Amino acid sequence: MNSDNQLLLQQVKGNVSKKYWDNLKEEKFMFQKCKDCGFSIFYPRVVCPKCMSENLSWHQAKGNGQIYSYTVVYRTGDPIFKSETPYVVGLIELAEGIRVMGIIIGWDDPEALQIEQGVSIVYDKVTDDVTLPRFKINREGVV
Structure with a gap:
């Protein structure tokens, strides 16, 4: 990411998301799970979106x-990102069942x-x- 793009980064480090952002710096991707209904949750929240419990871990x-879905961006609406095109934004389904949006890298x-x-x-x-998570293509192919 170029230095101009760094200016666009804004984080909300409230009580809920601070653990997520701090763990990314340690190269750990964290998600929540409801202790009452077992639902896996991402993005960080205060209550479970399925049963409204506050009992999260x-x-x-x-x-x-x-890859669950993706789009290739050839033309960006913001000139700051012009040097980054083309890039791929994907909706990724992690093994734990949560879906995360992010940049896909490592493609030819x-x-x-x-x-x-x-x-x-x-x-x-x-x-x-x-620290931001990116999603690199596995050369082995389909999971």
Whole structure:
């Protein structure tokens, strides 16, 4: 990510999401799970969206998943991102059942990506305070 893009990064480090962001800096992808109904939750929340329980716990994702959906961005609406095109934004289904949106990297031809193609989380240290998860294509193919 170029230095102009770093200016766009804004984090909300409230009580709910602070653990998520802090663990990314340690290269750990965390999600929540409801202790009452067992529902896996991502993005960090105060209550379970399924049963409204506040009884949530944190868990570390294994870091592998598959492409659920994606789009290739050839033309960005913001000139700051022009040097980054083309890039791929994907909805990734992790092994734990949660879906996470992020940038897919490690492809040779973005048009050759496939639904259910395997990916693994890699960590992009953008600044000392911000680490972002990216999803790298597994060369083995489909999970």
